[in-house]
Amino acid sequence: xxxxxxxxxxxxxxxxxxxxxxxxxxxxxxxxxxxxxxxxxxxxxxxxxxxxxxxxxxxxxxxxxxxxxxxxxxxxxxxxxxxxxxxxxxxxxxxxxxxxxxxxxxxxxxxxxxxxxxxxxxxxxxxxxxxxxxxxxxxxxxxxxxxxxxxxxxxxxxxxxxxxxxxxxxxxxxxxxxxxxxxxxxxxxxxxxxxxxxxxxxxxxxxxxxxxxxxxxxxxxxxxx
Ligand SMILES: [Mg+2]
Ligand SMILES: [Zn+2]
Numbered sequence: 559x560x561x562x563x564x565x566x567x568x569x570x571x572x573x574x575x576x577x578x579x580x581x582x583x584x585x586x587x588x589x590x591x592x593x594x595x596x597x598x599x600x601x602x603x604x605x606x607x608x609x610x611x612x613x614x615x616x617x618x619x620x621x622x623x624x625x626x627x628x629x630x631x632x633x634x635x636x637x638x639x640x641x642x643x644x645x646x647x648x649x650x651x652x653x654x655x656x657x658x659x660x661x662x663x664x665x666x667x668x669x670x671x672x673x674x675x676x677x678x679x680x681x682x683x684x685x686x687x688x689x690x691x692x693x694x695x696x697x698x699x700x701x702x703x704x705x706x707x708x709x710x711x712x713x714x715x716x717x718x719x720x721x722x723x724x725x726x727x728x729x730x731x732x733x734x735x736x737x738x739x740x741x742x743x744x745x746x747x748x749x750x751x752x753x754x755x756x757x758x759x760x761x762x763x764x765x766x767x768x769x770x771x772x773x774x775x776x777x778x779x780x781x782x783x
Pocket of ligand 2: 700701702703704706707708709733
């Protein structure tokens with residue numbers, strides 16, 4: 559019997575999930591002399607939206623397009639993600655990236671690893687000299703607390719009978735996990751899932767994700783079709 563896993567949609571966070579570092583956090587922390595940490599902690603406490611958080615972080619730093627390009631290209635992904643992309647292709651699972659970060663570095667890092675075919679949905683950025691001007695093309699469609707609400711994309715991308723697998727590491731993923739059928743979580747997202755009593759598979763990197771898919775998730779998904 560042929561696997562029916564074309565019925566599955568896999569959505570993956572970018573910063574700290576696909577990449578080894580949280581690229582956005584590293585960028586803003588290192589260039590703002592850690593001033594961005596205060597803004598981020600306000601967001602984590604729910605005092606400001608991630609849109610406002612990103613706007614304020616951008617105001618704290620100066621960087622040219624070329625410098626940001628060099629910074630982005632110095633960043634590495636978890637290379638097990640490449641095997642995971644192959645697994646998704648083999649099993650004919652739809653794969654997309656959802657990020658509340660900025661398109662400019664995401665695009666460069668994906669291209670560096672020849673992953674530019676994977677669709678991604680994020681905030682965008684415009685350069686004005688040494689200033690970054692963030693833009694939020696999906697803000698109005700979301701929950702109001704996210705710059706780019708992942709729940710909106712999950713609902714928008716999901717086919718009528720598709721099951722959704724969500725993989726992430728942080729609080730920008732929390733709107734999505736409540737809607738997903740299967741969640742992979744680490745770090746702050748893991749803590750959030752525990753608090754909210756959302757079932758999740760724990761992972762450290764994509765080797766763990768692949769092994770859960772191979773050992774039970776694919777079987778489980780096939781049987782449930
Ligand atoms: Mg993340
Ligand atoms: Zn949201």
